[in-house]
Amino acid sequence: MNAMAPGPRDAEARLRRRCAFAWLALLGLLGFTVGMASLHLGAANLAISMAVAAAKAALVAWVFMALSEASALLRVTAAIGLAALALLGGLSAVDFGPRRDEPLPWQSPQQRAPLLAEPPPVASAMPAVPPSARSK
Amino acid sequence: VSAAGQLLGDAGTEAPRTEAAQLGMWIFLAGEMLFFGALVVAYFVARGHSPQGFVAASARTALWLGTLNTAVLLTSSFAVALAAQAATADRPRESARWLWIAVALGLGFLVVKGIEYRHEWQAHLYPGAGFELSAIGGAELFFAWYFVVTGLHAVHLGIGIVLCAGCALAMRWAGRKEARLPARVHAVALYWHFVDIVWIVLFPLIYLVAPRQ
Numbered sequence: 597m598n599a600m601a602p603g604p605r606d607a608e609a610r611l612r613r614r615c616a617f618a619w620l621a622l623l624g625l626l627g628f629t630v631g632m633a634s635l636h637l638g639a640a641n642l643a644i645s646m647a648v649a650a651a652k653a654a655l656v657a658w659v660f661m662a663l664s665e666a667s668a669l670l671r672v673t674a675a676i677g678l679a680a681l682a683l684l685g686g687l688s689a690v691d692f693g694p695r696r697d698e699p700l701p702w703q704s705p706q707q708r709a710p711l712l713a714e715p716p717p718v719a720s721a722m723p724a725v726p727p728s729a730r731s732k
Numbered sequence: 733v734s735a736a737g738q739l740l741g742d743a744g745t746e747a748p749r750t751e752a753a754q755l756g757m758w759i760f761l762a763g764e765m766l767f768f769g770a771l772v773v774a775y776f777v778a779r780g781h782s783p784q785g786f787v788a789a790s791a792r793t794a795l796w797l798g799t800l801n802t803a804v805l806l807t808s809s810f811a812v813a814l815a816a817q818a819a820t821a822d823r824p825r826e827s828a829r830w831l832w833i834a835v836a837l838g839l840g841f842l843v844v845k846g847i848e849y850r851h852e853w854q855a856h857l858y859p860g861a862g863f864e865l866s867a868i869g870g871a872e873l874f875f876a877w878y879f880v881v882t883g884l885h886a887v888h889l890g891i892g893i894v895l896c897a898g899c900a901l902a903m904r905w906a907g908r909k910e911a912r913l914p915a916r917v918h919a920v921a922l923y924w925h926f927v928d929i930v931w932i933v934l935f936p937l938i939y940l941v942a943p944r945q
Contacts, residue, residue, distance in 0.1 A: 608821055612814065619810040623803060629936065630799050636943045645936035652806075653929045660813040661925045670754055677762025681769040688770070692777045 611665075618659035625652050750820075753915040757922040764888075768930050771881050775937055778873050785870020790941030792857055792865070793878070797848045798939040801841050802931060808837035809928040812896065812921045819917040824903040827917060831900035834924065838893040845886055878938060885934065888927045895920045 629648040637644070658664050663671055779786045815830035856864040857875055865871035899917050906913060 608817060611817055615810060615813045615817075619806065622806045626799065626802055626806065629940065630795070633795070633940045633944045641940065641943060642936075645940040649932050649936050652932045656806075656809060656925050656929050656932065660809050660928075661922055662813075662816075666754070667751060670751070670758055673755060673758040673762065677758070677765045680762065681765045684766060685769050685773045688773045689776065692773075693780055697781055 614659055614664075618655050622652055622655055625655075749912065750915040750918050753919040754922060757919040761922065761926045764926060768881075768884075768933075771877070771884075772933065772937070775877055775881075778870065778877065779941075782870020782873060785865075785868045785872075786874050787942040788865055788868045789857075789871040789874035789878075790939065791944070792852075792855065793939050794848050794851060795939045795944055797844055798935060801844045802935050804837050804841050804844070805928050805931050808834045808841070809925050811837065812924045815896075815899075816914075816918050816921040819903070819914040822914075824906075824913065828900040828903035831896045831903070831917070835893050835896050835900065838889055838896070841889060842886060842893075845882065881934060882938070885927065885930055888930070892920070892924045892927050895923065 625648050629645050632641070632644050632648075635641070657674065661674075663674060666674075811830045811834040815827045815834065818824075818827035818830060852858060852875075856862050858879065859872045859876040863872050863875070865875075899913070899920050902910065902913055903917070
């Protein structure tokens with residue numbers, strides 16, 4: 597037996613320390629992101645706050661959710677969830693992102709006004725289909 | 733027993749059982765990622781269409797209450813992580829103590845959220861007739877999204893509170909006699925941390941859209 601080998605209590609103490617550091621780091625990142633919110637950095641505000649959120653989420657996943665200690669099976673399962681989210685989210689964004697705003701049937705003109713500078717072409721612009729053509 | 737058999741907990745030892753429980757929870761969480769992910773994508777699409785409305789609406793949210801709630805939830809995740817470690821180390825009473833702390837912090841989060849909702853109700857910031865920022869396009873959409881997503885998050889947190897309380901009670905009553913409890917605590921811990929991550933992502937989307945004064 598190797599007297600220098602770390603026992604289960606040492607391993608647990610190490611995990612506890614790691615969790616404590618992660619918790620302090622998370623609170624530090626929270627303070628940082630709130631502090632940055634008072635600075636006028638334009639689009640960088642969004643980029644910084646989302647980067648900090650990603651760092652916080654990664655810390656929670658890696659340390660608190662114990663992905664650092666997890667088997668390859670668990671890591672791959674977590675990664676597949678994230679990859680599916682990135683793929684479907686990206687595809688949705690390129691579909692819906694470039695679309696122009698259209699009023700919904702239930703929206704009153706007062707509700708539409710702030711969203712739409714001028715009303716879009718009405719449906720009557722569509723070519724009318726004669727009843728005889730529809731029955732075929 | 734094959735590797736697959738061990739994965740399903742057939743070997744009768746604690747590690748494969750915990751691994752199987754965690755695998756099941758991760759698969760469930762992958763579905764949850766897509767559920768909340770769709771709402772986040774919807775947010776970015778709407779924000780891209782109405783940036784001014786989102787800036788004006790976000791400026792009316794209570795940053796300090798949101799910050800307090802984030803700190804509360806991060807601390808609760810720390811407590812749940814310690815509960816899972818104590819369960820693994822076969823200390824059910826300590827594990828139950830940490831779980832109760834997480835339950836208390838989760839309830840605290842819901843109380844603060846309720847205070848926030850009350851402020852928004854009094855300020856007419858809920859979508860519909862009499863909406864305070866109706867002259868600014870997109871502001872109503874922001875608050876519609878805000879109430880849906882924070883409401884869904886609160887429901888998830890409520891489920892987490894019930895699960896944590898259930899685990900804590902089971903730890904107290906059954907303790908070491910129930911061999912499946914550590915695996916259950918690990919699975920519930922993963923769920924709790926996921927709810928925490930959802931809030932971490934929502935926090936900047938709700939409160940940090942525009943620079944604060």
